[in-house]
Amino acid sequence: MTATLLDGKATAATIKDELRERVKALAERGVVPGLGTVLVGEDPGSQAYVDGKHRDCAEVGIASIRRELPADATQEQVDATVADLNADPACHGYIVQLPLPIHLDTQRVLEMIDPEKDADGLHPVNLGRLVLGYPGPLPCTPRGIVELLRRHDVPLRGAEVAVVGRGNTVGRPLGLLLTRRSENATVTLCHTGTLDLAAHTRSTDIVIVAAGVPGLLTADMVRPGAVVVDVGITRVIGADGKGRYTGDVGPEVAEVAGALVPMPGGVGPMTRAMLLANVVERAEADLESAGRS
Numbered sequence: 394m395t396a397t398l399l400d401g402k403a404t405a406a407t408i409k410d411e412l413r414e415r416v417k418a419l420a421e422r423g424v425v426p427g428l429g430t431v432l433v434g435e436d437p438g439s440q441a442y443v444d445g446k447h448r449d450c451a452e453v454g455i456a457s458i459r460r461e462l463p464a465d466a467t468q469e470q471v472d473a474t475v476a477d478l479n480a481d482p483a484c485h486g487y488i489v490q491l492p493l494p495i496h497l498d499t500q501r502v503l504e505m506i507d508p509e510k511d512a513d514g515l516h517p518v519n520l521g522r523l524v525l526g527y528p529g530p531l532p533c534t535p536r537g538i539v540e541l542l543r544r545h546d547v548p549l550r551g552a553e554v555a556v557v558g559r560g561n562t563v564g565r566p567l568g569l570l571l572t573r574r575s576e577n578a579t580v581t582l583c584h585t586g587t588l589d590l591a592a593h594t595r596s597t598d599i600v601i602v603a604a605g606v607p608g609l610l611t612a613d614m615v616r617p618g619a620v621v622v623d624v625g626i627t628r629v630i631g632a633d634g635k636g637r638y639t640g641d642v643g644p645e646v647a648e649v650a651g652a653l654v655p656m657p658g659g660v661g662p663m664t665r666a667m668l669l670a671n672v673v674e675r676a677e678a679d680l681e682s683a684g685r686s
């Protein structure tokens with residue numbers, strides 16, 4: 394292995410330490426930030442993610458508001474849960490864990506979330522704010538990636554970045570984030586319609602793979618010394634018959650890349666830290682505006 398590993402777990406722990414201090418300062422002013430989660434159904438993977446978010450909350454002093462509905466919950470029940478969290482002053486931000494069971498209208502649910510309480514930063518209003526350069530909560534995974542690179546002194550200004558994947562939660566908003574004036578990277582957004590993917594990934598300083606295709610990025614597709622970020626997370630059944638998660642970056646890439654954000658231990662913990670950051674920032678902004686009125 395030649396690549397330096399950029400440790401998302403350690404960086405997330407540092408960010409959580411910083412957030413704990415901000416939560417303490419809020420508590421001294423009488424505010425306890427609250428993060429809500431809405432989980433529909435019993436998918437063990439989704440349950441594990443949601444459990445992780447509440448553990449994170451406990452670590453930094455954020456209150457947890459947990460709503461669970463059965464897999465056969467009606468649209469009306471889910472809508473009512475969202476309306477309830479929108480109205481709950483103790484809830485500064487919340488997420489609806491995705492994917493929802495297929496009988497539910499995901500777009501409708503996500504659009505019902507109060508954009509000011511959108512801890513994921515994925516509400517259409519907030520994605521629109523990102524396009525327009527207006528302030529608002531940022532999508533957690535893209536923000537976590539930028540934060541991780543920044544804290545490891547990976548220059549973005551003037552850098553050429555290939556993003557592989559145009560999904561609504563990572564690739565698409567990441568392209569928007571990296572091309573803001575404050576980041577000033579030049580982005581090539583690659584996707585399943587890209588004819589010669591390797592030509593794009595080989596000619597850049599940074600390759601960020603968020604395609605959900607295990608092993609998509611191989612060593613021959615990476616310029617020696619480049620920075621590689623693995624955002625893929627796909628459940629696969631190993632040779633031993635056990636389920637495990639695998640990334641989009643092949644293991645041999647570590648021999649070529651200059652630096653690597655691995656999976657696990659990279660983007661996932663950063664995503665969770667940014668969720669907390671969005672909630673703390675919301676609570677701070679509420680207090681600011683209360684002080685002005």
Ligand SMILES: Nc1nc(=O)c2c([nH]1)NC[C@@H]1CN(c3ccc(C(=O)N[C@@H](CCC(=O)O)C(=O)O)cc3)C=[N+]21
Nearest residue numbers: 442488489490491492513656657658659661662664665
């Ligand atoms: N509304 C919504 N918001 C989300 O942010 C959201 C979602 N729905 N649905 C599912 C995906 C997936 N996701 C992960 C976050 C952290 C890790 C993570 O921390 N992973 C660890 C490994 C965890 C372990 O090993 O248990 C790591 O990469 O090191 C993984 C996956 C958030 N998602």
